[in-house]
Each structure stands twice: as structure tokens, then as C-alpha cells.
Amino acid sequence: MVRAVPTLVGALVCALSLLLSPIFASPVLAHGKSLSYSAWHFDEDGAQVSVRIPLLELSRLGIPLPLPGEGSSSPDGREVGEYLTQHLELITPDGPCTRTASPTSRPTETGWVRFRWSLRCPPGNQRTLQSRILLDEAPSHLHFARLTLESESESARPRIVERVLTAGEPSWKLNLAPPGAEPESPSASLSGTSFLSYGRLGVEHILSGWDHLAFVLALILLARNLGEVARLITGFTVAHSLTLALAVLGWVQAEAAPIEALIGFSVALIALENGWSLGGRGRGIPRVAVLALLVMAGLAAAGFGSLAVLTLVGLAVFMASHFELLRRSPDTGLHRVALAFAFGLVHGFGFAGILAEMQLPSDRLASALLGFNLGVEVGQLAVVALIWPVLALLRRTANGAPHRLFAEFASGAVFATGLYWFLIRTLGSG
Known part of the structure; x- marks a missing residue:
């Protein structure tokens, strides 16, 4: 009876979370970063600007968005183009640089829009690049500006620099020397x-990144000691650091939509395994999950979703094999570490997207990659440092009953959220 009570609690939490997950687990909230990108090519008269931004981000504005295939000639496309030119400016001491023509849309990948326009500036080297894109709607929005400065010498390579513009630092002061000359203060201005x-x-x-945090929580939820936590986090860290580096360096490429779906799957599976372990490790839960994946494979065969039929069938086989192996083998914790490593490879591609989209020059890649990866690890360790003491305290209290109840509750909520992410990213438009 004691075991049935928390199991029932987990089931009720799971059902409630499924109802609320469209609100709290939307695709926008899963990855909290709102992003846009611009590329600037400077010449003697001004600059050429190219801006890329996801349609999902533009939906925050509440304005009509161009349909796929529509360009800047459509009313909706013109409105988006005007918004971008008004909120991304190049300013001189004599005033803003002026647009030479209306922005034009350019071909780009599905789910994004790209607009290009030219600017003419008054003579002078002092300019300020300022972005206010989506700052009113999403104060955490990041705009990545990439500058290409041509050299007067044909043999010299153009200089490329980049800057992340935020609500706290929305402007970038530039001191642009004419081709062939050195800027007055290159270290400060460029x-x-x-x-x-x-x-x-x-x-x-x-x-x-709520999906990454949910995975880490589910991963350490049933860890018995700090050593097991260290092994799990190390496996996850080594794996996602590997694929993060491979993706940013351009050595391995993966499509964003399937990766996002698989991240949702990883969250759901880890939480499901928690509930299965707490509920007696029977055959029922794995069988239902495998059947659901096979149904999704059938839908994929009919043309629905972003994952291929063979991928979904492979996930079904993997899930069946994984749970059967756990059921028959002693619980050494090694299976969990292997699973953390395997899913860490997937999460690494998710981490890589923000840097890969910047198209950093080769001489900037190592510094950006190392700094970003260390930041991810620091943030991840901070989360673990906050969660683990609470879990350890609950495990030592009242023979572990509070820990079991919390584990059931948290696993049900994380499973429902991960399942929603997996379904909406596989079958929906998000």
C-alpha cells in the first residue's frame, strides 16, 4: 500500500502535467533564448546589411507574417522588412545612415526569413551599430552582429569581427578606418x-534551456550518492562537449528539427525510467511506450512529422531493448551512465545551434567554443549544486519516504513535459 500511494501521486501529476504542458512547455519556452542574426559588409559609402530571424520569433510582434514563398513584395513581407530596418540601425555623429531602397527578402531555410538592404552614411569613421529588435517583446533577446571589413589590398583577407548585442548592451561603437588605413583605436572599436x-x-x-535542465533533474533524481551524480554528469558533459565542438567546427552537421525532437524524447525516457524503477520495473510501461512509438512510425509513413519512419522504429527497438536489459541485469548504475552519454551526444547538437548560426571566422572559433562550453558547464554544475543537497536531505529523512514521493512527483511532471516536447516537435509545427 505504501508503494501504491506515491505511484498514484506520480500518475496524477503526470496527467495534470499533460494538461498544462501546452502552457508551460511551449516550444518558445523550451529554449528560452530569442535570437536574430545580421551580417554587415562595409564600404566607403556605407554598408550592406543582411538579417536572419526565425518566424517563430517574429510571431511575438503580433503582425501578419509572410507565408512560405512570399517575399518583400507582399504586404506582410513589407511590414516585416520595415520593422527590421527601423529596429536595426547604423548611426553616425551626424545622424542615422539612410536606406537606399526598400529591404528585399532573400531565400533562406524553412522557418526563417532573411531581408537585405543597403545604407548610405555621411563621411566619417565614427559609427554605432544599434539593435532594438524584439527587446520590447523579449527583453532577453540576443542579436548577433557579424562585420566584414574589406581590405584595399587584394591579397589581404577581409577582417571579420562579431558582437552579441543585448538589452544591457544594445549598441556597438565602431571606428571604421578607410580601406588600407588603420583605425585609430582598433582594440577598442573593433x-x-x-x-x-x-x-x-x-x-x-x-x-x-528548460529541456536541458529537465533532463539533468531527471538524470540525478534517483542517484544514491554524490559519486553516482558525478559519473552521470561527467558522462553527459563529455558527450555534449564532443558534439558541440564537432558541430560548431563544421565537421558534423545535424538537422535542427530532428535534434529538438530527440531532446524531448530523451527527457521523457529518463523520467519514464524513473517512474518504472519506482513502480516495480514491470513490463507494462515499456510495452505501452514501444507501441506508442510504432504508432508514430505509422503516422510518419503517412507523411506526418519531422522524424523518419526508420528513426521512430529505431527508437522503439532501442526503448524495448533498454528496458529489457535493465529488467534482467543488476542495477549497477552503468546503464544509466551509458544512457546519459548517448543522450548527451544529442543535447550537444542542441547547444551548438546558437554558435553555429553565427558563422564565426576560424580564428575566433576556438575562443568562442571554449568560453561557451565552459559557461554551459558552470551553469550545469550550479544547477546540480542546488538540486543535489535537497535530494540527499530528502533521502535521509523518514527512511527516504519524502524522497520517493518527490521523485514520483517530479518524474511524472518531467515525463509529461518531455512527452509534450517530443510530440509537438515531431508531429506539430513547433
Whole structure:
């Protein structure tokens, strides 16, 4: 009877979480970072600007958005273009640089829009790049500006620098020397985002990535001691650091939509395993889960969703094998570490998106990658440092009954949330 009570609590929490997950686990909230990108090519008269931003981010504005295939000639496209040119400016001491023509849309990947326009500036080297894109709607919005400065010598490579613009630092002061000349203060005026800034970006990224945090919580929820926590977090960290580096360096590429779906799957599976372990390790839960994946594979065969049929069938086989292996084998914890490593590889691709989209020059990659990755680890360790003492205290209280009750409660909520992410990212538009 004692075992049935928390199991029932977990089931009720799971059902309630499924009802509330469309509110609290929306695709926007899963990755809290709101992002946009711009590329600037400067010449003697001004600059050419190209801006990329997800349609999902533009939906925050409440304005009509262009349909796929529509360009800047449509009313909705013109409204988006006007918004971007009004909120991304190049300013001189004599006033803003002026647009030479209306912004035009350019082809880009599905779910994004790209607009391009040219600016003419008064003579002079002093300019300020300022972004106010989405800051009223999403104060945490990050705008990545990438500058290309041409050299007068044909043999010299263009200089490329980048800067992350935020609500706290929305402006970038530039001292642009004419081609062939040196700027008066190059270190101050044309310095890119620093190592520490990338570290801070990594911390913010992990702390606002609710799917990654949910995975870490579910991963350590049933850990019996600090050594087991260390092994689990190390396995997850080594794996996601590996794929983060491979993806940012361009050595391995993965499509964003399937990766996001698999991240949701990883959250749901880890939480499901928790509930299965607490509920007696029977055959019923794995069988239902495998059947659900096979149904989704059937839907994929009919043309629904972002995951391929073979991928969903493979997930079903993996899940069946994983639970059967756990059921037959002694609980050494090694299976859990292996699972943390495997899913860490997937999460690494999710971490990589924010840096890969910046298209950093080769001489900036190592610094940005190391700083960002260290920031992710610092943020992750901070979360574990907050959660683990609470779990350890609950485990030592009243023969572990409060810990079991909390584990049931948390696993049910995390499973429902992860399941929602997996379904909406696989079958929905998010």
C-alpha cells in the first residue's frame, strides 16, 4: 500500500502535467533564448546589411507574417522588412545612415526569413551599430552582429569581427578606418565578443534551456550518492562537449528539427525510467511506450512529422531493448551512465545551434567554443549544486519516504513535459 500511494501521486501529476504542458512547455519556452542574426559588409559609402530571424520569433510582434514563398513584395513581407530596418540601425555623429531602397527578402531555410538592404552614411569613421529588435517583446533577446571589413589590398583577407548585442548592451561603437588605413583605436572599436562574454552566454543558455535542465533533474533524481551524480554528469558533459565542438567546427552537421525532437524524447525516457524503477520495473510501461512509438512510425509513413519512419522504429527497438536489459541485469548504475552519454551526444547538437548560426571566422572559433562550453558547464554544475543537497536531505529523512514521493512527483511532471516536447516537435509545427 505504501508503494501504491506515491505511484498514484506520480500518475496524477503526470496527467495534470499533460494538461498544462501546452502552457508551460511551449516550444518558445523550451529554449528560452530569442535570437536574430545580421551580417554587415562595409564600404566607403556605407554598408550592406543582411538579417536572419526565425518566424517563430517574429510571431511575438503580433503582425501578419509572410507565408512560405512570399517575399518583400507582399504586404506582410513589407511590414516585416520595415520593422527590421527601423529596429536595426547604423548611426553616425551626424545622424542615422539612410536606406537606399526598400529591404528585399532573400531565400533562406524553412522557418526563417532573411531581408537585405543597403545604407548610405555621411563621411566619417565614427559609427554605432544599434539593435532594438524584439527587446520590447523579449527583453532577453540576443542579436548577433557579424562585420566584414574589406581590405584595399587584394591579397589581404577581409577582417571579420562579431558582437552579441543585448538589452544591457544594445549598441556597438565602431571606428571604421578607410580601406588600407588603420583605425585609430582598433582594440577598442573593433573588438569582437570576448571569451568571458561567450562564457556568460553559455551560462545563460543552459539556465534558460528548460529541456536541458529537465533532463539533468531527471538524470540525478534517483542517484544514491554524490559519486553516482558525478559519473552521470561527467558522462553527459563529455558527450555534449564532443558534439558541440564537432558541430560548431563544421565537421558534423545535424538537422535542427530532428535534434529538438530527440531532446524531448530523451527527457521523457529518463523520467519514464524513473517512474518504472519506482513502480516495480514491470513490463507494462515499456510495452505501452514501444507501441506508442510504432504508432508514430505509422503516422510518419503517412507523411506526418519531422522524424523518419526508420528513426521512430529505431527508437522503439532501442526503448524495448533498454528496458529489457535493465529488467534482467543488476542495477549497477552503468546503464544509466551509458544512457546519459548517448543522450548527451544529442543535447550537444542542441547547444551548438546558437554558435553555429553565427558563422564565426576560424580564428575566433576556438575562443568562442571554449568560453561557451565552459559557461554551459558552470551553469550545469550550479544547477546540480542546488538540486543535489535537497535530494540527499530528502533521502535521509523518514527512511527516504519524502524522497520517493518527490521523485514520483517530479518524474511524472518531467515525463509529461518531455512527452509534450517530443510530440509537438515531431508531429506539430513547433
